[in-house]
Amino acid sequence: MSTSTFSTAITQARDLLRWRSPLRTELWAARLAGALEPDQAEPFLRELVADGGSEARLTLAALAAVTAPAHHPVLDLGPDPVPGGEPGGDDDNDSVTATSDVAAAVRRAAAGALDTLPEWARRMGRVTCEGAWYGKADPYGEQVLAALNFRYENGKEPHVLVVGIDQPHGGLAVDALVEEVKFLDDLGLAAAEPGVVAGRVLDAFELGDRILGTPVADTLPGVRPLAVARAAGVPGLVRGPGDDTAERxxxxxxxxxxxxxxxxxxxEFVGDRPLWWSPARVSRFLTVWLPREAILSDAAVAAMPEVVRAWTRFHGDQPAVLRRIDEDAPRLPALMADDSLASLGKRLARQPRD
Incomplete structure (x- = not known):
């Protein structure tokens, strides 16, 4: 981390002390945390600790609010306080150097910083989730949106976190933003349980960590720390939640x-991504997946076009999807009867057993 970057952070923190906005400060800290590489974090934190000024202490506290585990109260920054208890001592530098984990390093460096800052800064991270919504971002559900509404403990600065979750690539987070609550008005999302939506957000970010090379929005890294902290702090988290679309x-x-x-x-085909229903996906189901994987009775093959049409109407009656069904469904009986299209598993399953 260069000295010029440190100087820029201090200048920005000075402005934030005048703004007196917990949300604005957390958003800034999230962008700062998102830009830190593990090998940059320790030198940067060392500079903040060594500086010891109000701007440096605000930076440390804000980073802790968006990177520390969200189930810890902000005023209790984890079980690893800085030895000596005061920012700026030699033990502080030792504690920062002792770990390459950014979140742990921030918690150590920020211990006690909030006690020396104005009251408004102590509200950072102290939010209540007041609602949640979930639904399609586009007509075909190729991306879904998970939204969580928060407000600080003093009732001010309400805001909504919206995370875009990609479906064709497995359900990973590809975009996120924090906006005013009125941003929800035009999204048409359905109300949902906050713990379930928050669990989906965390699952989507964790999946993104395991899948490399998938395009995501350039702005995602700068929102991710705050998004994860907010979602992880929602009471009643449900990880790996199911979806009731099929039941409805x-x-x-x-x-x-x-x-x-x-x-x-x-x-079985739509799995845990039932909101994704596009012309390409219905065509793959009818012309590729069913002939390759499914063993069906003649009655089921005959009923399949109407079942798929009903599923399409349930998903908004998209004309392009219905046209694709009309094009592909007449071929289904012949495709199902073509043994050359069946997978090895399907062929083995159809063999008579002794």
Whole structure:
């Protein structure tokens, strides 16, 4: 971390002390944390600790608010306080140098910093989740949105965290932003349980950590620290939550012979991403996946087009999806009868057993 970068951070922190906004300060700290590489963090924190001024202490406290585990109260920055208790001592430098983990280093360096800052700064991270929403970001659900609404403990600066979750690449976070609550008005999302939505946000970020090379928004790294801290602090977290879309659709299932069997295979295909239903995905289901993987009765094959049409109507009756069904569904019986399209597992499953 260069001296010029440190100087810029101090200058910006000086402005934030005048603004007196916990949210503005946390957003700034998230961008700062998102730009830190592990090998940059320790030198930067060392400079902050050595400086010891109000701007440096605000920076440390703000970084702690957006990088420390969110289940820790902000005034209790974790179990690893800086030896000696006061920022700026030799033990501080030793504690920062002792770990390459950014979050742990920030917690150590920031211990006690909040006690020396104005009261407004102590509200950083101290928020209540007041609602949650979840739904499609586009007509085909190729990206879904998870939204969480927060307010500080004094009731001020309400804000909404919105995370875009990609479906074709498995459900990873590809974008995130923090906006005013009125931003939700035009999104058309359905209300949901906050713990479930927060769990989906955390799952999406963790998946993104495991999958390299998927395009994400340039702004995502600068929002991620705050997004993860906010989501992790929501009470009643549900990790790996299920989706009730299939259950809500079940009552609309066509009353045809084989419809239940056909629907079971459709749900096996859509898996844990039922909101994603595009022309390309329905075509893959009818022309590739079913012939390759599914063993169906004649009644289920005959019912499948109507089941898929009903599923499409449930998802907004998109004309392009319905046209693709009309194009591909007539070929389904022939494709299902073509043994050359079946996977090895399907062929083995159809062999008679002794």
């Amino acid at each position: 659709f079940a009552e609309l299932l066509p009353g045809l012979p084989g419809a239940g069997e056909a629907f079971a295979k459709l749900m």
